[in-house]
Structure formats: C-alpha cells, structure tokens
Amino acid sequence: EVQYPDQLNCVTELLDTWVSQGRGDAPAIFSTGGMLTYKQLQERVDQVAHVLTADLGLVPGNRVLLRSPNNPMLAICWLAVGKAGLIAVPTMPLLREKELVEVIEKAQVGTALCDKAFAAELQSAQKRCPMLKQIMYFNDTPSTGLEERMSIWREPYDAVATAADDPALVAFTSGSTGKPKATIHFHRDIMAISDCFPRSIVQLSANDICIGTPPLAFTFGLGALLTFPLRVGGATVLLEKFTPESLLQAIKDYHATVTWSTPLFYRQMAGIASKQGLPTLQKSVSAGEALPVSTRTLWRDATGIEIIDGIGATEMLHIFIASAGAEVRPGATGKVIPGYEACIFDANGHVLPAGAIGRLGVKGPTGCRYLDDERQHAYVQNGWNLTGDVYLMDTDSYFWFQARADDIILTAGYNVAGPEVEEALLMYPAVAECAVIGAPDEVRGTIVKAFIVLRDGYVGDDAMKRTLQDFVKQSIAPYKYPRAIEFCSALPRAGTGKVQRYKLRQQEQGKV
Template identity: 30%
Template sequence: MSQTSNMTDYDKTYEEFKWEVPEYFNFAGEMIDKWAQDPEKLAMWWVDDDGTEIKKTFLDLSKASKKLANLLTSRGVKKGDVVMVILPRNIEWWETFTACIRMGALLAPGTTQLTGKDLEYRANTSEAVCIITNNEIAAKFDEVADKCTTVKNKIVITEPRDGWLFYTDEVDKASDEFETAKTRSDDNCLVYFTSGTVGLPKMALHTHSYGFAHQVTGRFWLDLKPEDMHWNISDTGWAKAAWSSYFGPWNCGAAQFIHYTDRFDPKKTLNLLSKYPVTVMCGAPTIYRMLVLEDLSQYKFPTLRHCVGAGEPLNPEIIDVWKKATGCTIRDGYGQTETVILAGSFPCLEPRFGSMGKRTPGFDLQVIDEDGNVLPPNTEGDIAVRVKPNRPVGLFKEYWKEPDRTASVYRGDWYLTGDRAYVDEDGYFWFVGRSDDVILTSGYRIGPFEVESALLEHPAVAESAVVSSPDETRGEVVKAFIILTPGYTGSDELLKEIQDHVKKVTAPYKYPRKIEFCETLPKTISGKIRRVELRNNEWSKK
C-alpha cells in the first residue's frame, strides 16, 4: 500500500520545525472532539479472542468520556486530583484516559501485573483519590484498601463488586453534556511510575503539552494519517501506550485496531493482520522476534504499509525476514517514559539496521561527555537533550515530589536520558547501553532494586545482585546472583521456589528467569555491589 510519507525531506523538516504550543490545551477537547465533528469517523475497532467485535467512533468516545467526567465530578473528583487506571485493553481504558484529560484530573496508569503491595505504594505516593480497574485487580486492591486513605472512589468494570461502583451502570446514568476544563498546556496531566536502579519507582510527571507533543510521534515516526488503522501491540500500563495507543494515532485522526487478549499469540496476531485492514503496526522487538519464528509465507498482509519497533535495538536478521514477508522495514524509534519520540528511523530515511535513526524534529539530541560537551562522531557518550535556552515540548516536567531526583538527570544545559550511544558521520544514533542498571526485557523496564528487595524476603536469600543477561527471544532477561543463608543448599527445587516467591511478592514479569547461586559478590570499597561487573561477565559470554 503506497502513500506519501508525512516527512519526505528529513533535513528540511528538521530545519524548519518549530514548536507552537498554545497557552491552553486539552487533548480531549482539541483533538478527540475535533475528529468527533464527523459522526461517522472511526476511532477504534476492538476485537477479542471470542470473536466479539466492537467499533467506536470519535463521537462515541467523546460522549462516553463526558459521561464518565460527570460521574467522577459528582463523586468529588476535582481538577488536579489523581485517578489510577489499571486496566488491560478494555474500551474503558480509552474512555477513562479521555475523561480524566477532559476534566483536568491527573491520570496514573499502571500495568495489570501489579501486586497489592505495588498498588498500595502507588496510591499513597501519588495520593490518588480514585481507582478504576477490573475485578481481578480490585480483589488485590481490597487487601490493601484500608492503608490507602486518600482513595475515596473505587470503580470496577465488566461485572459488579461489593463496595465498588459499577462502571457501566453509573456511566449509563450520567449526562453526556460536560464542559471541558480549560487546562493550561503546563498544567499537570499524567503521571507514570518508572523504575530506576535505586529505590522504589519514581513518578514521571507530564503536563497537557505532552499530548500535543506526541504529534511528532504520530506524524513523523508512526507516519499516520486520518485514513490509517494503527495497531500497537503494547500493555496499557506503560508509556508506550500513551505514545502509540492514544496520543500518537489520535493526534492524526487514525483509527486504532485493538486486540483484547490475556496473552500474546504469534499465530493469532498474524491471522488478525491478514484479516483486518491494519496499515501501521507498532510492537516491541520481542513481538517481532516471535512472529518471525512462524512460517510467514502462510500469511498475507494486504494492507500493511509501515512497521515500527521500540524498546531496544532489533537484530538485522529479524528486520530482513519480516521485510521479505511483508514488504515493510521495521523502523526503530528511541524515547522514554519521560519523553516523546527523541530519535527514529523515519520513513524518508535510508534505514541502517541496528541504528536508532536520526533525532526527531523539535529536539536537539546529542551525545555528550562528562562536561556537557557535544562529542565528535563515533565517540561513545551520554545521550542528552538540550533544554536551554529553550526547553523542548514533550519532555517530562519533573520526578514528582522528588526535587533531588529531578536535579540528578540534568547536566548544565542538558537532560540526560541515562543511556549511552555514539553518532556516526551522517547523524545516525547507535545505542550502546544503559548507563545505569535498569533491565529492559520484553519492552518492560525493571529496576534491580525491586527484584533484589523481593528476593531478600525469602528466608534462603542472604544477599543478591540482579542484572540483565542476554536472551535470544527477549533480548535480555533478569538474572539473579544469590548468596544463600547458612543452612540452605542450591538446588533446582530451591531455584523454582525462589522464582515463585518473587512472582508473588512483586509483579510476575520481574521474576529472575536465571538464577546463579554464588559464594561472594563483587563490591566497591564502600560496600556497593558492582552490578556492572556481573553484567559485563554475562554479556561477554554471548
């Protein structure tokens, strides 16, 4: 399917691009309602594994979000209040996002893999006043609800639950007339919990201009237009969903294809791509790695024209196999929970496999040294965004309530992404690795501290260090080096027991897929574990 790209001349677009952010901006009022002026315009095509199909127009979404905004307002939720939304790919996730933005409430999304302990931490740290979730998560929240004193409203979807408002009944009763809040572009809009190497997850706070800034994600990287149908295969709890399941496509008026399922099935995914008019697809590298293991010659891709991957560099072999089968080159993109797209292999660029592409229009992205100097080509350094004299739009406001943490990611005129790379002579960025120890596996960010804390709660674990370890399917996985408590002996049974323990204590995706029992751990003079040494050993075996 050929069509002209939104960006045809990279250098010209980069040179001429200027941010023009209005003083007041509300994505629900400005974008959702704009597309809703055409009552037939499709916003989403939702399917599940049982063959149920639901189509929603932008007008449907606009009305549903106004009803929910009225319900929340009637329950005392005000502009600036935090609403936790923990839902899988239910239509209510998109309605809640739109309603909260519309009324100026602050969204705090999270993955459905969170434990009760995680929910308690998030509710109390953000001082959330409301939670909207499903029955499964509601059961976990009920176990800790008495410790979450700020949460005054609990709303459950799909089926009623004692002590909770039932979403369908309450929203149906509400009016679909609601005056969208007059939100300033710099008013708080969205907060994402993101893992670091030290301490518990921090809160990356975004303003309403974040939704506006994702026009570069939608237009330039996803290359979307109003006639497109976009499928982002991503968990709703992660910032990638804000990028590619909400702001990116709907800035452009593209419809979204949404597959509701509780597991990723490569065969099912390929069948859906063959059956439905999906034109643009976005997935983590893990997704593509699993898809190319199937016999792609058995499938047709009649409408697919553009594919992107993000989260980690994708192996050239995978890109090659996918291109032969679909005609589409998987184009990489680089950004963070704290940002919109910072660099990408934009459709008008000649792709260089393994490269993150070139910097996004509107961002002065560079590789710098310890003193904040821009490094010459092919020299490894820190990836950084210039924030002075002009701060780019789409960069997070701060780590909420943690000024010291916020200050730690700036160096002079630069915001440090925490990643390392080099730039070649032609301006292509090449990712080297994280300058901290955060593990990226299957598109998830996992801080070693969280896993180590969970491990220490097991009586057999005296001390542990958690690092990334190479894995063919996932790119990298969590590996734990464990010193056992006296009286315990390493065995396959104990290994499995420890893994199961971590799954229960923290979110299941964080458990160590590899465990090595050891006598000692490398440490600095001050007693800090040298994770870097362990990690380097792991990767040198590759």
C-alpha cells in the same frame, strides 16, 4: 517547533475537534466488543467525566488511578480524566499489591477506576491505603459500577479549560533498575508527542488503523494506541490479550495498517508471519529495547516491512530518536526526530564529537519532571535529559545504541556492551532470546555471562555452549565472548516487555 495556546485541553484536541468538524462517524476504537465511532467515544467520555466530577465530587488536579488491560473502557476513562481536568495515573496490569501501594502513596491517589477482572490486588492495596477513598469498577457483568452510573448522563460535558502546562498524566517508569519513578506530563506534552514522531517519522494519517502490544499504562502504548491515532483522526485496535499468533490474526481481521510492539514480539511473529497473511499492514514500529539487526531482517524477510526503531523514555514521554524507510540504517536507532535535539556527553558533561561513545542527552518539547526531586538533578543537567543510555553519534548524525550505562560490563580491563554480545548471539539460528550481563567470577573479577532461551528443538548442552562461544568469537572481538552460558526457559521481563537484567545480576551476585 511545536507551539500551543496557553489554554489547552488535550482531550478537546484529540477527540472533540473531530466531532465538531463533522467526522463523528469515523471509527475511533476497535475491540472484540465491536467498534466505537468518534461520536460514540465522545458520548462515553462525557458520561464518565460527569460521573467523576458530579457523582464522585472530583475537582481539577485530583489524581485518578486507572487499572485495566487495553480495552475501550480504559481509553474512555483516560480521556474522561483529562477532559475533566483531572490527572491520570495509569498502572501496569501486572502490578501487585505492594507496587500499587507505592503508586497510590507517591501519586497521592484518592480515586481509582478499575476493570473488574483486575480488582483483587487493588482491593488489598486499598486496605493499606486510607488515602484511596473510592474505587469504581467497570467491565463487570451485570454492570453495577461505572457503566450504570454513566447511563444516567445524557448531556454533553464541557471540557475543563486547563492550562497547557497543567498536569494530565503521572507516568511511572517501568523500573528497569528496580524502584519505579513517577514522572509528570502536561496537556501540551501529550499534544507534542502526538504531533512529533507519528507525523514526521511514521507519517500516520486518518486512514491508519493502529494495533499492538504495549499497555496504555506504558507511555509507549498510550501514544501508539491512543493519542497518536486520535490526533490524526485514525483508529486504534485495543486488545486485552494476545500471542504472536493472535496478533497476526488480529492485524488481518481489523485491517490494521501500523503495528507497535517490542523487538521480541516482532522476532516471535516473524517466525510465523507472511506478506500474503498481512495485506493491509504498511508500517511497524519497535521500541522499548534495542532492535537487533537479525530481528529487523527476520521481519523484513517475512513481511517486506522495514521496522521503524525508536528510542523513547517515560521521562521524555515518547520517542525522540528514530528513522523510517530509506533513512533506516540497520543497527542504528536512527536520527533525532524533528523538534528534538540530541548530543553525546562525556562523564563531565562536555559534548563529545561524532564517533565518540558517551552518554546520551536529549531535549525538546517534552522532558523529565520527577515527582521526586533528588533524581531530577541526575536526569536533567544543563537542560539536557540524560536517559542513562550509552550511545555513539556518527558523522551522518545517526545514533548507535551501545547499552544502558548499567549494562556496560567491565571485564579484564575491557568495556563490553552487553547488547553487542546479545546481537551476536541472536544471529545464531538456535537462539530465540538472550540477555548478557557481567557476572562475578572468583578468578577474573567479572566475566561476560549469557542467559539464553533456545528455539524449540535445540538442546542446551556443553556442545551447544561451545558452538555459541565460537560463533560469537567469529563475529565480534573475541574478548567479548560469553565465558559463561546458562540456558533457561524464559528471561525475566517487565510488563513493558523489557528484559530485567538487574534481576539476573542480583541472582549472580547472590551466588558469591
């Protein structure tokens, strides 16, 4: 489906082509600091590429760690790294010293570009990593770092003629099971994700202005808020901070047309959003976690927009199953997107027929390449990428998410998918968020336990517990109801927005 020449630099394709085609004056990036056109973006990217190669002495293949909230300088640095044939190692802003040390050692990082506001943890990590020789800072005032070095470079930078399968990115998984894993992606992978989902499903165009919450260090955000809009000649809005209220305001202020976020954020925005308040908004994409039907409904009722749910993975680089518009079936993630294939497998690797529940396998132009060999064989079997998700494919080829394999609860001889219980709980108006796990129980072995955050104004007492338990029993098979309920003020979440159910499980295991 997607074919690229053997020699390919993704930054040439995403950025330079627009300038050479005379579209240099079109807006590329909006931020609180103003707007950058494609031409202005290219000028800055070329300056940073000069600094990286001429000043810092980096050569193609060297890895460059990036640490910053979403802002134009981070985007510029990411593009400059690629243009110079270097390999970007973006890191989540929330990472602490210990995790940064792991990233530096695993990805063999010698150089870092870092937002000054996020310097502290990286500086302490550097003390433990002699391998990390140089850190250059940006967004400092007065600028003594990267911007000062950039300013002496005036001439264009010739993109390094990388091979299509030269690495462009080392992406770390969010570690929904604890230890992050590093995945490698090529220049052609960046092109492939930018040519598949955003074109065929979202139908992104040059008129679109993307906005949203995922960090650029999360590949969901990298595509959504950088490579996808650039690929079509559109624009992106990069925000360092946001709340549900401020993102709604920003959609309005920047005339954004497409939002990209996670289910919880749509749920929170739905409570305060209105159609009139969002005159330019046309499409909304959700990924990272299963989209509960109730959240889809809340957002549709508030804005008139049918969310495009999509499942992606760091290993696959981006989204591979999704549907939009009239094709949407609430509750299903969607159909496999053009360019990709998906199947359901049993535990022995045999393909299951429609209607059966099993392990999801996908293949397409992108796929998993771990830096770590051992787990490679677990993820990729017979050419199929096994994402660790349990799914059902129906006779119309829609894929219905059941749970991550780790989140299937075996209780009293039954298999209960945690997310199904969560869906049921979320239908109750008092429930703001929830997570369901299997908790050890002296009498029953394992029981279904729900951690619940209530909306403001509701009280988490025994009466509420009984109400919620009865509510679940009425909407799904009674044996699935949560025997234990714990109310809490927030759920543990990773920087990607994902609930860290493994933390809740560890907490429960520690109790027995």
